[in-house]
């Protein structure tokens with residue numbers, strides 16, 4: 001991967017993507033309330049929380065799939081408007097929870113659909129190189145997720161929103177996906193907002209974390225020393241952090 005020259009650490013930079021007092025939901029029903037979060041270039045931020053906390057709703061709203069019910073979303077300091085496609089064209093990538101590969105098409109054609117091309121995706125996941133002519137439906141779950149993530153990263157997004165990359169996958173492949181994400185964030189200066197159920201894995205792969213519960217932000221911090229606090233907060237809500 002070609003490294004991007006940047007001199008200051010992510011913490012010293014302005015937000016690439018910021019939500020301020022965000023209210024999000026379905027129809028008139030607000031399921032996320034008063035959310036303040038931000039993602040800077042080059043950092044991985046984990047968005048944690050138990051089932052139903054509002055993590056996916058937050059991501060769908062940031063991605064432009066759902067219209068916010070209140071608050072603001074800014075993109076490098078300017079209001080972020082428009083739907084999914086306009087935001088994608090500006091450099092906001094989105095990997096939704098359900099794998100979005102076309103099962104009847106080859107790995108090669110799936111990558112060509114993504115407009116980032118084949119080579120940059122194979123650079124992220126060399127494993128895909130030997131699978132280019134295989135139908136995506138014949139890949140393992142982990143390989144399909146490499147295809148999804150490789151295709152999203154090949155577009156060189158400025159910020160990537162990733163929802164539950166680990167869903168249904170074994171620990172080895174999850175670690176592989178998260179390591180590739182870390183590498184891409186660092187070398188390509190991509191900001192990542194990572195929704196994850198497995199708090200311990202998410203902390204190991206991220207720089208900062210936010211914890212949501214019942215539609216609200218309950219805490220945030222640095223990933224290097226977050227596990228004790230997260231465990232305590234999960235226990236307070238009678239959920240398990242792992």
Ligand SMILES: Nc1ncnc2c1ncn2[C@@H]1O[C@H](COP(=O)(O)OP(=O)(O)OP(=O)(O)O)[C@@H](O)[C@H]1O
Pocket residue numbers: 026031049050051052053054055056057058197
């Ligand atoms: N299409 C929908 N219409 C109405 N309510 C919805 C819809 N999708 C989700 N919800 C509700 O919104 C709330 C937040 O759901 P969301 O999927 O954002 O949580 P989550 O933190 O991503 O959970 P999980 O980890 O289980 O995916 C839940 O109460 C859920 O039932």
